[in-house]
Amino acid sequence: MAILTENLPDSRGRFGRFGGRFVPETLMFALEQLTAAYLEAKSDPTFQKEFRQIMADYVGRPSRLYYAKRLTEHVGGAQIYFKREDLNHTGAHKINNAIGQALLTKRMGKTNIIAETGAGQHGVASATAGALLNLPCRVYMGSEDIRRQELNVFRMKAMGTQVVPVESGSKTLRDAVNEAMREWMATVENTHYIIGSVIGPHPFPMIVRDFQSVIGEETIAQSFEQFGTLPNVVVACVGGGSNAAGMFYPFIPYSEVELVGVEAGGRSCESGEHASTLSYGQPGVLHGTFSYVLQDHDGQTSPVHSVSAGLDYPGVGPEHAYWKEIQRVRYTSVGDRDALEGFALCSRLEGILPALETAHGIVETVRIAAKRPKHERVVLCFSGRGDKDCAEIARLLKL
């Protein structure tokens, strides 16, 4: 039986008990304006056509569904397929959402965009959309992340984006989100905040999921074309959860397809050593939404760790919390060391350098495929390419 979740979130932005809006009143006007503008755009064929056109001509969609033959043979179990989001322009799935929201910005008559970024992928995607659609862009980035992600900082600057260092708190992604939201409060009349994942107050989790759903929709169509049926299992890595939400959402009604989300297990399951929010966290409020969070006993956000900067987030999208609760998606975690091995394995056997986020998904995909018969198929959302991580991986593997 199909699970009826297509109509979520409800009008209060809730996915079951998760989601909603926990923001200062100053933002409520902007969020309601955005909700109305988005719902209008969603049902406007002209807007959808423009989005699809840019996805095709500029981003290079549809991305390929690729049979990873050597990896499959190495594992000796189910057939492994990669949905190649790494082949998109700018090298990851983030561009789908950035372009969609930049188009929405224009539609609302706003003239500027801001964004937060951790590893820099969403910052680069927003900078790209800003350049393409002539929207001046400012990206908030923790000063610690700026130091670690020199290449992406350069890419953003080269495209004319102003990168604003965030010196508060832990100087990483969550502080960049705080700062971007604050900046948005002061500039909301002419500025749109392009949030980078399925997090934050309603309607952001819905908007980001919808723009990323092109991943899952293409995967379903390509599966029927290439092997005549749906895959048995679909795997995606989960930080905030945007590539996973975009991949899973169209599959939700097909209850015969197993969905698996992979979080960052970091060094261990001790607090502060991982970023596995759904595996080890509990329900709470962070960044304007009610979802799973990593907090201490007092409700203060816990430090998080992952070898992958893109998974290093102490919250997760509220729809994932809902899918966990209704047991539609299974969430698990993969540690730093295994992820590095996954990176090495995929690079050697397939000639594809995965992003470290994606490497977490590779490990779980291999584990699942190994236990399944050869006629079954496992699809991994190959969320991004590994160029940005090469310096860090070389340091860690002493290459």
Place this chain on the structure above:
Amino acid sequence: MSAIATELAKLKAKKQLAFIPFITAGDPDLETTVSAITTLVDQGANLIEIGFPFSDPVADGPIIQASYTRALEKGIKILDIFTRVQELTSRPDFHTPLVGMVSYSLIFRYGVAEFTFAAKSAGFAGLIVPDLPPEEADELSQATQSAELDLILLVTPTTTLERAKKIASLSRGFLYCVSIVGITGTQSAQQQSLQQYLERIRTVTDLPLCVGFGISQPEHIQRLQGLAEGAIVGSSLVRCLHEKGIEGLKQQAQKLAQATLPTQG
């Protein structure tokens, strides 16, 4: 009537604005917070807002956020705040209503009913929750009512009248009117738009209106005479305490309190 409502009614009768300073609990430590509170009372504070440090404040500007970070680095816990506040409020000569400024993230984790009960037991008179819109406020509204705590919600210049009405209906004690579009500790509002804004809000509520965000100087307070019932001063006092200690706080509070007195003639 609640302690907050009583105090504000008394001041209104005297045509005096309420002086409502804000300080962060535990910046740099709770000893200092207690001295700061008594100093502010001596200087004429009518209500005092106590900020509960939070790791991810969104409504607060850089000055208050930095004070939260300093307090959290020293390992401050919610229980320590309640304990020290209780010691203070149980002194026979202490009568100033205290209002906790708390993120909903902290309240939810603590447990909504448990938090309101603990706050009431510690002697708080009310709670301001800056990141809780009325759509999500039902549970806390009920819990604060059963605990006999005033829940104080915020309206802003972008709030529609319809929303303002809903927000006011959930609020007790006073309505917190944010004077600017933005965060704490930034620029002040233009006089004319401020007047129109407060008059507009006045049409949907009988609650006293206290104005915060963008109030840092005596002249900002003077401008509220005849328009509002209270002036909330946060960032500038937090900065004063951090940079110049209790003595600096005392001098600044004195100047600000002076500005709340009715103007002659």
